[in-house]
Amino acid sequence: MGYVFDPAAVLTGQYLDWFIWGLATTIALTVAAWLLGMTIGIILTLVRMLPFRSLEWLVAGYVEYHRNVPLLVQILVWYFGVPQLLPRAIRMWVNSHHSEFLLAMVALGLASAAYITEDLRSGIRSIPKTQYEAARSIGFNYLQAMSYVILPQALRIVIPPLINQTLLLFKNTSLAMAIGVGELTYRTREVDSYTFKTFEAFAVATVLYLAISFAIMALGSFADRRLKLEIR
Amino acid sequence: MLEILEDNWLLFLIGQYPHGPVGGLAMTLFLAVAGLSLSFPVAIALALARLSPRRWLRGPATAVVYVVRGLPLIMFIFWTYFALPLLTGHAVGGVETLLFALVIYEASYLSEIIRAGIEGLPKGQAEAAKALGLGYFPTTFKVILPQVLHNMMPSLVSQFVSTIKETSLGYVISANEVTFAASQVNNQLMTQPFEVYGLLALTYFTLCFTLTSAARWLERRLAAERGGLGAQPA
Numbered sequence: 137m138g139y140v141f142d143p144a145a146v147l148t149g150q151y152l153d154w155f156i157w158g159l160a161t162t163i164a165l166t167v168a169a170w171l172l173g174m175t176i177g178i179i180l181t182l183v184r185m186l187p188f189r190s191l192e193w194l195v196a197g198y199v200e201y202h203r204n205v206p207l208l209v210q211i212l213v214w215y216f217g218v219p220q221l222l223p224r225a226i227r228m229w230v231n232s233h234h235s236e237f238l239l240a241m242v243a244l245g246l247a248s249a250a251y252i253t254e255d256l257r258s259g260i261r262s263i264p265k266t267q268y269e270a271a272r273s274i275g276f277n278y279l280q281a282m283s284y285v286i287l288p289q290a291l292r293i294v295i296p297p298l299i300n301q302t303l304l305l306f307k308n309t310s311l312a313m314a315i316g317v318g319e320l321t322y323r324t325r326e327v328d329s330y331t332f333k334t335f336e337a338f339a340v341a342t343v344l345y346l347a348i349s350f351a352i353m354a355l356g357s358f359a360d361r362r363l364k365l366e367i368r
Numbered sequence: 369m370l371e372i373l374e375d376n377w378l379l380f381l382i383g384q385y386p387h388g389p390v391g392g393l394a395m396t397l398f399l400a401v402a403g404l405s406l407s408f409p410v411a412i413a414l415a416l417a418r419l420s421p422r423r424w425l426r427g428p429a430t431a432v433v434y435v436v437r438g439l440p441l442i443m444f445i446f447w448t449y450f451a452l453p454l455l456t457g458h459a460v461g462g463v464e465t466l467l468f469a470l471v472i473y474e475a476s477y478l479s480e481i482i483r484a485g486i487e488g489l490p491k492g493q494a495e496a497a498k499a500l501g502l503g504y505f506p507t508t509f510k511v512i513l514p515q516v517l518h519n520m521m522p523s524l525v526s527q528f529v530s531t532i533k534e535t536s537l538g539y540v541i542s543a544n545e546v547t548f549a550a551s552q553v554n555n556q557l558m559t560q561p562f563e564v565y566g567l568l569a570l571t572y573f574t575l576c577f578t579l580t581s582a583a584r585w586l587e588r589r590l591a592a593e594r595g596g597l598g599a600q601p602a
Contacts, residue, residue: 200580201569307439338446346435346439
């Protein structure tokens with residue numbers, strides 16, 4: 137075939153810069169969406185623990201929407217659909233401030249929040265009610281019981297699934313290429329179309345994705361081992 | 369919104385068919401069904417290889433599963449998109465590309481479910497089969513796997529939902545499925561993206577939520593079944 141596999145060809149000059157920018161954007165998008173998802177996930181968890189049935193249903197609806205619609209479609213709704221609904225002034229502002237990155241972040245963050253709140257809830261639920269009752273009976277109020285007794289125990293259960301969630305979020309940032317966010321997959325395609333070194337370009341991206349994914353997986357199994365309660 | 373549906377429901381459902389290739393929701397469902405069914409034998413092979421005492425079987429299988437879990441699906445789709453024509457020697461369409469990528473991807477995730485199922489089965493089952501004089505293959509295919517697959521039904525349905533959602537990536541390589549159909553409708557209308565993509569989201573939601581609910585129902589039924597069995601003295 138005469139095809140020479142030569143990764144060095146795509147790791148020089150501007151192409152190297154594109155990969156670095158792509159990787160940086162992927163990481164920035166992961167971190168931003170993670171923070172947004174965590175914040176909203178915690179708020180949703182607190183809201184669904186309030187004694188109002190209607191609020192509980194609302195959160196359940198939120199979770200079901202984000203779990204049953206493909207993430208790519210959610211991103212398309214946010215990118216193409218939502219700006220149409222905004223008032224003109226806000227729309228202009230969004231359009232002139234890297235709207236694709238912002239909207240991808242919102243879409244990814246909101247979707248993660250749905251999974252995070254489920255993880256958090258099942259963590260809290262797994263703590264027996266007697267723990268809370270015991271804390272109250274020795275004189276703790278609600279907040280003290282939560283922060284000194286329930287949450288420290290729940291955290292132990294919640295951290296491994298949250299790390300797994302982070303891995304999924306990291307991989308899902310690649311979907312932002314569909315709306316033109318210059319993250320790693322998008323940049324890889326760009327390098328490919330400029331150099332025609334398709335396999336080299338995708339090999340570089342594959343190695344970069346795997347390196348970060350494996351690091352997150354390693355963190356996950358470390359947390360798993362550290363946090364597992366020894367049942368005697 | 370209703371007007372869009374009235375004008376384009378056929379495109380949403382079956383794409384350009386009969387004047388062109390089948391597409392739309394029909395293609396989405398076909399891709400999901402075919403993707404999951406074809407990945408099934410691969411997944412069983414991967415799971416058995418990962419549990420094998422032979423290192424030359426276990427090593428590569430473990431590597432495959434980890435690499436797949438570490439990469440975004442879109443990377444697989446692009447690899448397939450570029451490599452498949454080179455390997456087969458002729459042009460490969462978007463649908464075939466997507467199907468191929470889905471099979472490998474789903475097989476890895478399914479294999480983990482199957483492996484967990486096999487490991488979760490009481491050891492006594494395999495030991496009893498061995499004591500009866502059954503070899504490895506009869507033990508695996510007549511004793512272990514039927515029970516594992518039965519217990520796995522809810523996870524299988526969830527995996528089917530994931531597969532349906534993953535077919536939406538066909539949009540990126542212009543495979544003719546429902547997300548791609550919606551983008552075509554959007555390109556024609558130009559002015560109502562929220563309605564078009566909202567309809568698309570609603571379509572997926574109806575389909576997937578029904579299946580998710582079915583998975584939950586199955587889960588409850590299985591739990592009741594296990595409770596019934598557990599009540600008997602072991």
